Amino acid sequence: MVRGKTVLRRIENAASRQVTFSKRRNGIVKKASELAILCDAEVALIIFSPRGKLSEFSSSSMQEIIKRYVMHVKNSNKEIKAPEQFVQQWKNEVANMAKKIELLESYRWKILGESLESCSVVDLNELESQVEKSLSNIRGRKYQILSEQIEQLKERERTLMEHQEALLHEVESPVKETTEEVNESEDVEVDTELFIGRPGSRRQCMM
Template identity: 55%
Template sequence: MVRGKTQMRRIENNTSRQVTFSKRRNGLLKKAFELSVLCDAEVALIIFSPRGKLFEFASSSMQQTIERYRRHTKDNETNKPIEQNLQHLKTESANMLKTLEDLEISRRKLLGENLGSCTLEELQEIEQQLQKSVSIIRARKTQIFRDQIEQLKEKEKALAAENEKLCEKCGTKSWKRLSEQEDNVPYDESSPSSDVETELFIGLPEGRTRRIVQLN
């Protein structure tokens, strides 16, 4: 009589479940022993019954096998983050390389290179970007000029103040005060400095007479 295939589900009958546990436990222990002998493998088997009873088999020493298992698991846990980090770095490197390639293509297009494959929309977008960049550059240039002018004005004021101090120490008037005084002096026609002598030539070039006329 051919035995049917057993369904993998919990046996509801307590007696049948206990009988099945005893049979399969003994078979599992036997297979573990055969595996250790035939293949020279280090085998450790631990079984707890439904009532909490312990059954175990170890080809050498259960404690040594457990310690070996812990060391192996610890090494795997240590190596696993390293592998994950390496994979993450590879992914980041690939993304950065792709970004650099895209930036290089964009840079060449802004320089007017490799425009043959661009559509009309892409060309319009590049044109708008260039116009925006030019506006920003001009605004910055104007601001720099204004800052330089303000610095020169401040420097001029500082030099003028320093000149005033030096003139006060030397007992002379500064060029600024002299200029203001000259502008405020009225013109005096009777002043000797108003007399101007001019040379007046009369006649043809061969026989012209030289006369000195004094203007008062």
């Protein structure tokens, strides 16, 4: 038969309540001592009776365990507050970045010659100097790119000329060989005399 779950409630009888307290207290102290011995744990137990009487147990110095507990609580509170500090720090960084973006956007419009109403003469002179410097850098970069492209075109032209010369040499070689063969064939003497009769006879008929 399955035993039902015991419902815990306050013991109304004072004598029974005191007896139960004494038994349970001794049992808890015993369990705490066993836990400290078996598991090499630091255990501190503090109990106040209904009459205010203090009962305590500690596996080592009670004061050292309490100090360690207080330090642990402080560190836990710091860890809990840390994310809030990070959030605030991120908010500040986002605000600073937004200000920088706004300043850069305003400066960009001024470089383009717009939104100049709030600029003084000093600001305008500075903008003018910056624009001239930017134009100088742009022209320098443009001339550098053009020079590189011209050198590439010259190199390509040299390559094409060398390829053309090679093709001309390949074409001229067969023509030269054919011309030499024709000249050699013209230098061969052709015998045009006509011989009549049996082989060996030297009767000759001139044509």
